[in-house]
Amino acid sequence: MIRTIDITVITETIRDMCIEANHYLSEDMKQAIQTALDSEKSELGKKILNQLQENLKIADNETIPICQDTGMAVVFMEIGQDVHFEGGNLEEAVNEGVRQGYTEGYLRKSVVNDPILRENTKDNTPAVIHYSIVPGAQVKITFAPKGFGSENMSRIFMLKPADGIEGVKEAILTAVSDAGPNACPPMVVGVGIGGDFEKAAIMAKQALTRELNKRSSIPYVRDLEEEMLAKINGLGIGPGGLGGTCTALGVNINTYPTHIAGLPVAVNICCHVNRHTVRTL
Numbered sequence: 409m410i411r412t413i414d415i416t417v418i419t420e421t422i423r424d425m426c427i428e429a430n431h432y433l434s435e436d437m438k439q440a441i442q443t444a445l446d447s448e449k450s451e452l453g454k455k456i457l458n459q460l461q462e463n464l465k466i467a468d469n470e471t472i473p474i475c476q477d478t479g480m481a482v483v484f485m486e487i488g489q490d491v492h493f494e495g496g497n498l499e500e501a502v503n504e505g506v507r508q509g510y511t512e513g514y515l516r517k518s519v520v521n522d523p524i525l526r527e528n529t530k531d532n533t534p535a536v537i538h539y540s541i542v543p544g545a546q547v548k549i550t551f552a553p554k555g556f557g558s559e560n561m562s563r564i565f566m567l568k569p570a571d572g573i574e575g576v577k578e579a580i581l582t583a584v585s586d587a588g589p590n591a592c593p594p595m596v597v598g599v600g601i602g603g604d605f606e607k608a609a610i611m612a613k614q615a616l617t618r619e620l621n622k623r624s625s626i627p628y629v630r631d632l633e634e635e636m637l638a639k640i641n642g643l644g645i646g647p648g649g650l651g652g653t654c655t656a657l658g659v660n661i662n663t664y665p666t667h668i669a670g671l672p673v674a675v676n677i678c679c680h681v682n683r684h685t686v687r688t689l
Contacts, residue, residue, distance in 0.1 A: 411488070411545040413689060415496040418547075421687050422483065422505025425551040427513035429685040430478045431471055433464050436619040437596075437682055440657040444594055444647075453652025457594075460647070460680060474681050478515040479553030481506045481535035484614060488544035499537060507531040518556070538610060550617050552684040558595065558677045561587035564609055567671040573628075576601060576673050577636065583675035584640050584656070589649020592679035594657045596620070597640065600674040602664040611662040612676035617684040620658035633659045647680075657682075 433441075441464075445457040467474045483502055493501075510517055510532040519533060520526040542548075563583040567575045580599060587595070600611025624630045637659045646652025657680065666672060 409545070410490055410492050412492050412494055413547065415493050415498065415501040417689060418493070418498065418501040418549075419505040419508065421549060421689065422502055422551065423509040423512065425549065425685050425687060426481065426506060426509025426515065426553070429551055429553055429683045430473045430475075430513065430515050432468055433474060433681060434619075434684060436621055437657070437680075438464070440596075440620045441594075441680065444654040444657055448647065448652055448654045450646055450652035452650055453647045453654060456647035456650065456652075457654070464681075473515060474683065475555060475679070476516060477518065477555035477557060478510070478532075479555045479683065480519055480559075481510075481532060482552045482554050482613065483535050483537045484550040484552075484617065485537065485539050486542045486548040486550075487539060488546045489541050490545040491547055502537055503533045503535055506533050506535045538614075547689040549687045549689070550614075550684060551686075552613075552617050554613075555592075555679060558587075558591040558679045561591040562612070562674070562676045564605065564672065564674045566605065567673055569669065569671050571671055573632070575671065577632075577639070579673045580636050580659075580675055581639060581643070583677065584645075585643055587677055588645055591677045593645055593649055594647055594654045594680050596657050596678045596680075596682040597636070597659045598676040598678065599636075599659065599661040600664070600676070601661060601672070602666040603672060604667070604670070605672060607664055608672035608674035609676065611664060612674035615660035615662045616676060616678045616682060617686075618660045620660070624661060626663065629661050629663060633661050636661075 565579040598615035600608040640656040645655040
């Protein structure tokens with residue numbers, strides 16, 4: 409049976425998600441930061457993590473943004489094949505939600521309308537939207553405002569199949585090591601392995617939205633996530649990039665089939681807040 413959803417519901421939901429994600433840290437990230445604080449060996453690192461927690465409390469209590477860079481709006485929409493939208497254009501509705509959320513929430517508008525001419529759009533639109541059609545009659549929306557301090561540190565590697573899993577490990581460590589303090593550590597590292605050039609990058613971005621307490625269901629990927637987290641934390645970059653034992657809060661890896669001649673690896677890094685929120689309609 410077809411389910412009809414009025415397009416205004418999408419706009420209202422996106423508006424609320426913009427404000428929520430930028431003001432309140434998700435529970436998995438709160439837990440990850442506390443775990444990092446409990447395990448950090450460096451006194452300076454502990455001090456920085458305590459300061460980060462204090463910042464989060466102030467943002468929560470006073471309803472102000474977690475970070476001054478309130479990001480570019482990234483939206484993943486999983487749309488049930490039995491859903492019909494009425495009352496307008498879906499993409500316009502998403503962007504209207506972003507416009508309302510960033511304006512009514514007094515969030516920083518960081519989007520320019522052309523990468524070279526660079527005139528600010530003044531409402532943080534357009535969003536970057538990824539659509540997928542899935543079975544059922546629900547719409548799952550994941551909203552992830554992405555700051556560019558960490559986004560600029562992200563990398564894609566077009567490896568050869570012969571590079572194998574050791575090449576993948578080297579690529580991940582290279583990306584994180586090169587990022588150093590610029591990604592506002594402790595960071596979250598999203599990795600996409602497989603597909604093609606753009607599929608790997610999208611998987612890496614989507615991996616950042618997976619809760620840190622949910623590991624991959626694929627045994628070798630789960631092992632790789634744990635190994636890379638340990639190796640990244642062994643780099644000594646530490647909280648704020650000032651040294652310590654907690655450089656990353658988590659490593660999430662997604663995989664996809666690929667061509668016989670390729671081994672794409674994308675590494676999308678996010679700062680310590682790793683903002684994301686999910687709603688299902």
